[in-house]
Amino acid sequence: MPKEHQAKNMCQLISQYVAEQQFQPGQRVGTEAELAERFGVSKAVTRDAVHRLRGAGLLESRRRGGMYVADGHLFEVMAHRLIAVLNSSKGLGDLYTLRATLEVGAAPLVVGRIDHATLGEMAELVDQMSSAKSSAAFKQLDYQFHLMLFEHMGNRLLRDLGELITRLFMNSSLPRLPMTPLRRRDLAHNHSQIYEALVNRDSQAMIHAINRHYGGKDLKELLGQFEQFAQARSVRD
Numbered sequence: 001m002p003k004e005h006q007a008k009n010m011c012q013l014i015s016q017y018v019a020e021q022q023f024q025p026g027q028r029v030g031t032e033a034e035l036a037e038r039f040g041v042s043k044a045v046t047r048d049a050v051h052r053l054r055g056a057g058l059l060e061s062r063r064r065g066g067m068y069v070a071d072g073h074l075f076e077v078m079a080h081r082l083i084a085v086l087n088s089s090k091g092l093g094d095l096y097t098l099r100a101t102l103e104v105g106a107a108p109l110v111v112g113r114i115d116h117a118t119l120g121e122m123a124e125l126v127d128q129m130s131s132a133k134s135s136a137a138f139k140q141l142d143y144q145f146h147l148m149l150f151e152h153m154g155n156r157l158l159r160d161l162g163e164l165i166t167r168l169f170m171n172s173s174l175p176r177l178p179m180t181p182l183r184r185r186d187l188a189h190n191h192s193q194i195y196e197a198l199v200n201r202d203s204q205a206m207i208h209a210i211n212r213h214y215g216g217k218d219l220k221e222l223l224g225q226f227e228q229f230a231q232a233r234s235v236r237d
Contacts, residue, residue: 003044003045003048006041006042006045007045007048007049007052008049010039010041010045010046010048010049011049011052011053013039013041014029014035014039014049014050014053014059015053015058017029017038018058018069023069024069025069025070025071026068026069026071027068027069028065028066028067028068029059029066029067029068029069030066030067031066031067032046032047032050032066032067033046034066035050035067050067053067054067054070057070058070095165095168095169096214097214098165099162099165099166099169099214100210100211100213100214102158102161102162102165103146103149103162103210103214104207104210104211106149106150106153106155106158106162107203107206107207107210108203109152109153109154109155109158110149110152110153110198110206111197111198111201111202111203111206112154112201112203113152113153113154114148114152114198115152118148118151118152119195119198119199121148122145122148122195122198123195125141125144125145125148125191126145126188126191126192126195128141129141129142129145129184129187129188129191130185130188130192132184132188135179135184138179138184138187138188139170139179142187142191143166143167143170145191146162146166147163147166149162149194150162150163150166187213190209190212190213191213193205193209193212193213194206194209194210194213196209197209
């Protein structure tokens with residue numbers, strides 16, 4: 001079996017072991033040598049698996065103490081996993097779809113909870129989007145708009161997950177579609193439709209507006225650009 005598959009299998013074994021033993025954050029799991037002996041796996045494969053689990057935020061090492069269950073926040077752990085997802089066009093597409101699905105599913109919650117003060121702030125953001133002169137300015141306005149949606153889902157887990165995904169798109173070094181004046185205008189119109197649906201307390205209209213906002217054309221262009229970026233990077237490497 002290739003070493004890559006062995007390391008993945010070892011990651012699963014260690015994760016299952018932690019779950020079955022009900023280890024809590026801060027509890028000792030063992031040294032690499034102890035884990036290798038427990039599961040009958042080579043030290044090299046175990047070292048690779050432990051490195052992956054540390055990178056994912058699931059384990060942490062302590063000098064002369066071995067490996068311990070990390071005490072990171074759930075979404076800090078997820079961030080490590082999602083960043084890895086962004087290394088492929090399929091992963092990027094999946095994350096894009098997850099973001100859209102999250103907003104669509106939460107539309108009834110937001111419609112029922114959003115207040116007049118927030119609607120006023122969103123109206124200002126939409127107006128500023130329409131007149132934004134740069135991609136950076138538009139991107140920041142877009143970020144604030146979507147954060148407001150997540151803030152009014154009435155569910156902390158949904159809010160934190162939505163904020164995490166939005167932040168990943170904001171801070172990602174991946175290539176982006178050119179933010180031409182025409183595209184900024186179209187996106188501003190998309191946000192305006194979402195806002196109008198909120199004002200009218202119409203969850204179905206909001207769902208349609210979100211689906212238009214995350215339309216297939218933009219996604220196909222974005223994934224095509226990613227493939228070009230990945231090919232150019234592989235040639236350089």
